[in-house]
Amino acid sequence: MKILAICGSLRAASINAALLRTARRLAPPEIEVTLCSLLGELPLFNPDLEAALPASVALLHAQVAAADALLIASPEYAHGVTGVIKNMLDWLVSFEPFVNKPVAVLNASPRAHHADAALRETLKTMSAVIVETASISVPLLGSGIAEPAMASTPAIAQPLRDALAALRNALAPSPSISGTTFPVGPP
Amino acid sequence: MKILAICGSLRAASINAALLRTARRLAPPEIEVTLCSLLGELPLFNPDLEAALPASVALLHAQVAAADALLIASPEYAHGVTGVIKNMLDWLVSFEPFVNKPVAVLNASPRAHHADAALRETLKTMSAVIVETASISVPLLGSGIAEPAMASTPAIAQPLRDALAALRNALAPSPSISGTTFPVGPP
16 A cells, blocks of 8 residues: 655655654555655646646656555645645646545644645545545644654554554455454554 | 735736736826736745745845735635745745735635635735725636726726725825825726
8 A cells, every 4th residue: 555645844844744754654564655755846836837747747646646545744834724735736636546535634733723624625625535534633743752752652653553544444444355453453 | 106916826828817917007107016927936935945045035025025015816726725826925924024014815706715715814814914995806707808808897997996996095094195085087
């Protein structure tokens, strides 16, 4: 199972990026989490360019098409989504493989609800399938927890493991196919 | 009085850009409307770059600082603001001259309310002053009216003239200073 992890901030020290890297670290062997590094490379969306896609957009399309699910973590800027995450989504609006794509939305700042709600509204409008059981809040903002400690902090690691399991189960809903519920015990 | 007009779409045939150009055409001599051509030149917002601003961002800051008011027209993409307009605003979040800046928000597609509401929420969060009397809906989307005809179509031209007058009056609230109410008669 391939998950494409997408961070809506370009800041090097982004806690959303740290959260996604931690999810990658915690993922069981059957789940491959890849961090999308294209968001900062995309041009600003221009419908006039859609006839001959810029290379970075074509690459984004290929990565999204190849992913079984998307895992998005994006901050809130001024009570709105970041321009960075919306710009990426704008390039996916008319991209057919995005339709019915399972998406989990992580929120690292539970007090910030405007961006989370706007992001979900846009994803639904684009016909993505938001996997609610995998879309969790992780109260990271202001917690002061450094990235190396995230994977060993139960209040962060366990919800992330559960979210990954929920995403996997959403993709393979029948227990007889997907096997026992993950996790079966301590790692 | 200097108005900086800002279009949230980069499409060459954007009706929002056409609407702003029509506003420029209709503006009385004392109102100078300048179309901002920087939105497509801005890099994607990255807080790490704020210490040494990219040239296009520095230019945007200068244009915003020099403007008495902003006039924004931006489409809705997938029930959200465009990445292009939010990216520009993200670069203005910590820019002190934006605080208390009078802003009018035009909506060329009155049936689209998500982006309009989200844009206003962000502008208010950034401490702009939304001039409600100048923030109007102009039912352009789907009307089929070509740009050259907009200035001579009363249903479009008159609301635009009224919006410009409202913006001017908001900047010079005392009639004894700003003179008689515009428009005083046919142009």
